[in-house]
Amino acid sequence: MTNSDSILEMINVSKTFPGVKALDQVNLTIRKGSIHALMGENGAGKSTLMKILYGLYTPDEGGEILFDGQPFTPKVPIDAIRTGLAMVPQEISPSGNLSVAANFFLGRELRKGFLMDHQAMNKETAKVLDELGIPMKVETLMQDVSVAKAQLLAIATAVSYDAKLIIMDEPTTALTESEVQQLYKIVRKVQERGISIIYISHKLGEVFELSDEVSVIRDGEYIGTKQTSDITKEELINMMVGREMDEMFERERVEIGETLLEVNNLSLPGKFEDISFDVKKGEVFGIAGLVGAGRSEVVEAIFGYKAAQSGDIYLHGKRVEIYKPMDAIKQRIGFVTEDRKLTGLMLNMSVTDNMIMPELGPYIQSGLISDELASHVAEDMKKQLRIKTPTVDTIIDNLSGGNQQKVLIARWLLLEPEVLILDEPTKGIDVGAKAEIYKLIVELARLGKAIIIVSSEMLELLSLSDRIMVMAEGREIGIVDREQATQEVILEMAAGGEVPSEQTIDTSDLRIEGVA
Amino acid sequence: GAPMPSFADKWMSYLFEGVNEFDDKHADVEIKMTDANEDPSKMLNDVDNFIDAGVNSLLVVPTDVAIVKPISKKANRAGIPLVIVNRLPSEQTMRKVDAYVGSESIQAGIIQGESVAGMLDGKQGNVAILLGALGHEAQIQRTAGNKQVFEKYSNIKVVAEQEGRWDRAKALQIVEDLLQAHPEINVIVANNDEMAIGALLAARKAGKTDADMIISGVDATPDALEYLGSGLDSTVFQSARGQGYGGAEIAYKLAMGQQVQKMNWIDFELVAEDKKMEYLMKYAAKQ
């Protein structure tokens, strides 16, 4: 039954990995010229479905895919590209030693005779980037380009293919609000050309802002498709998680005790300067700021990953010397880093090994590491955080992004930290899991731990933090109390914009996003 | 200048000693040696370098005989006298070489083969040959000499040939395996002494007594002489020192513009247990 109205039809598509049925008889129809949101919890199978379309995975026997009414069985990405499909993958990792233009034209280089036409490629790239309003020098090496820009470039690249359908797998995880707005513009521009878009995201705001239709998959099974205008946020969450849940997280307050961590005049010239704050027992301390404000650098310095040049750190009122992560770990400071791939995962090691690494001591029995004990503890964590993995011995590379993140949080929970630093802890994490992580954070606070959260998600900071420090360009702008730091107060401070939008605090051009 | 094929070879080290001895005895002589690591291309580079450095004559132990041709061309072009030591190039090539000092490798193989045949004295001989690194001239010629002899005797049969790479440890392993697969082997002929020692160690391990096995090497190194009579039955002496010293002397004469004899043969000598002391003394005397 071909539907001339649809660009893509997937009928009973399944995919089995060793030990996991990632997709089970999924049906999905994408209308021509529509923006189709695809939602589902971490590990639901969204990326897998898209990788099948792109010829990166072969589906199980029995299913059928029609593209523009024709049977479609891509074996390699080139097949998909030739048929009219383009993709922005979830984890983009461009070739760092090639220029922007080279990455843009990778796989379809322009030639003049035998040789590549560098000039034409540079010109063409500049033209496309200019059209889409992405300011970037085309000859810059990719390794010098920020993650956000790289993400925009990937989107521009996908758009520039002569595609009929573009897949975007969580394109906004690395973007700030202003860039997200830019992405919206690009997406709409593309839609005007009659191109369909599959838009995968965990952010409800984006889905309602952009999409015409939304489909949900859960545990590899197709749940249903709705017109976005016909559905409420609550209904959508219900479809995804299978139970009622609030979008806003209402945390309970716990008693705040004496000062646990104190940071005095911490400086690393070129990165940040004169940062001072303290965090009390049971307190959740948020750090807000733009991407590149230096938030990550500050917490990295506290943890000893990139040592600060001057300044003091006090724990329990005593000055501590932290030059390397080991020093911090000894002081029971935990640190969930912002870049999962780069500084988080040990990709080809098991879930258990990833969890227990910072402190092997507790698993040592009569001088040797007990794998049973370690698995046992990991098993507990798996249950506690509802980590979706066949076993705790599974190689972590095979987990979905969100579940990988949970493993990393579990890693530092196992350390039983006094101070826990979380840098973008819910990047790419689904609504349900987010709530679980929030609960955990509050639970830790109740136990009298000090918690520092760096986040670009305003709602997250607002609903979790007791106080928020705002940074811009490496400087500390101010610390806002919870009482003032409700969404409304900050919105007021920011001269009354709407959510989601850009606000200005203070005199600096600091913008804080607020996307749920 | 004296490009040498390999410093890793024990026999060669005695040849170098001969060269150095000449060097030490003559105040007006300075001899530089280089190590080609058995790499002919490296040897050509060394020759080039010596010519560039302006040496008065070249004393070469070639890595293989084919390499002499380009070396001679280079030397002729530069007008530098060339002395080849130890490995005899073809007649055609020799025309361009000023002098040769050494012996015919095939002779060593023949002498070795005859000694084995003599020791067998008509008994059935099942022979394993241990080859040096494949492609080296001594490996090729010595093996050819062995075979020439063995073909004449109906009681001698070559059961196996394996590459021991001149190496004691490798030979040890190979002979272990061979004795396991062919318990009938009672003669082991090795292209050099190091491999022969490896063979006798393996034979001991396999529980063979000295009487069971005939083992023969080439070079008569001091180590081998020690084993002579206690496992090793014969070896062939080629005066490394003599070749080295003689070569250096001729090169010196050529550099001085003196006339020399073109072919200078230094013969092989069979060394069996009876001559053990005599040869050991030779080494001792020179220490």
Add this chain to the structure above:
Amino acid sequence: MDSLANKRLAKTNYTEFLNKYGMLIILVLLFVALSLKIDGFASVRNVLSILEQVSMFGIIAIGVTFAIVTGGIDLSGGSIVALASVVGASIVTGSEGYGMTIFAFGAALFVGSVCGLINGSITAYGRIPPFIATLGMMTMARGMAQLFSDGRPVDASSDAFTSIGDGTVFGIPGLVIIYVLVAVVCHVMMSRMTFGRHVFAIGGNVKTARICGVNVEITLVKVYVLAGALAGLAGAMLASRAYAGNPTFGNMWELDAIAAAVIGGTSLAGGVGSVGMCIVGALIIGVMNKGLNMMGVDPYWQQIIKGMIIISAVLLDAQKRKKA
């Protein structure tokens, strides 16, 4: 639903089994095939002989496995064998008694460790690729061996010393016993000790390892010292077996050692490997060498066949996993 789950489980187990033991199966098949072809191949005596021949480069391969698991490599093993063998032999020659023997083994281990220390320091603190650091050491150690021995074999005739390579305990050759001991100790180090876990972490993701408090530099230095010490031990073992040290010893062993590690399933990208599988890899090479020698295959052909077997084994293993 239930049966489906079971099936899934069964399939997982099957795949995992192949993943883990694919090479072991290939080793067994190779052994069985050769046993059918060659009389007496499947005898205790022959198996012990294979183990003895494998023991030396097998020990190097264990050290190399550690280096590869960190994402590095060690090319200096063969040359360290040469250096340690001449040093060990020179100590022991002419002496009797076990005192000197122990001293010689100790010296060999020490020399190897020093070479490894240099490798490790250059790699860890100088941040130069271990390929280059150990390539340099490969050249240097060989040069030092020649310098030390004046390019000649060094006699190691000491009954005590050579008895280690010659003797047996309950019928098991001394070298095999050393190999087994080293393997057990290294296996425990790698899989059950903090050091081993850190080795994996560095290979898995060096930045993460650092964040998890691993002292990357010191761990790396330890790894190369271990690899060097094991190569030194192999050198002493070889000297005791061959009654001599020789600067030509160990030529190209580093490549055999790396091949053994990789055939065993150690990933050159780092983060994956085990001592057990490294032994399987070494045994595949050993069985193959023995088989080819015993069949009396022409030496030219031996090399060709060896190359083909190595490639086929790894290929077969890769294929099996893909299918499953």
Add this chain to the structure above:
Amino acid sequence: MDSLANKRLAKTNYTEFLNKYGMLIILVLLFVALSLKIDGFASVRNVLSILEQVSMFGIIAIGVTFAIVTGGIDLSGGSIVALASVVGASIVTGSEGYGMTIFAFGAALFVGSVCGLINGSITAYGRIPPFIATLGMMTMARGMAQLFSDGRPVDASSDAFTSIGDGTVFGIPGLVIIYVLVAVVCHVMMSRMTFGRHVFAIGGNVKTARICGVNVEITLVKVYVLAGALAGLAGAMLASRAYAGNPTFGNMWELDAIAAAVIGGTSLAGGVGSVGMCIVGALIIGVMNKGLNMMGVDPYWQQIIKGMIIISAVLLDAQKRKKA
């Protein structure tokens, strides 16, 4: 503020310059130092002679650079040299005229390409690590060379053929001309052609390359064919220079070639490298060899010094970059 920006810019340029040309500076320093020490080192004749000596393994190093940039490696170069040299020599021996010479070079290239094709196919389609694939080929090609030549040198006496290794054009040795030609062509391929772009992309991130529609497998096969062909060419050149083919040729050249590539700054992790810097790396090795020989350094010491120079050069380079 402005001056600060300027300073920063200047610093960036300085860093970039060191990054790019650090090794070139080291080469120049090495050359100057040796020229001061040795009379006639800084002569045209000597420079040409260095180039000639470098040309053969330098050409292999270029092929290896391609392989390393994809994140792979090629260990078979030296053995392919041997095989190609005996094949080439056997074709040309006794013949005269340039027809047979061209045929011989063609055959050498062909033989090398076939070896490379096997390397590449196994690596790309069999998904086995190139280290193992080419290690297998290293053994096999050497065996085939011996089989083909019966383990003996093959005479290549043909005036036409040997004139290539012997002759000069405008005073420039034939081999140097070939080296320069190959370098130019390969440089263009690497930096100006789609193929080269894809080589970098694969080394940078193979998954991304695949998603962008790069045909990873075919590109890899091409890379190894190229590396094999260049090694074959080097084999023919060596045969013409040595008036013979020999199965012992090219021993350990693969390591020299890899060293040249890495000294030149090619990263073994892939994604970084250039033909120009590979030549610089090869020249550092060549200048060093020549200098040590001309100074008459004891061969044992030569090896030790060589190892040290290689390590120091890379160390110095790494240090410079770190500081800057």
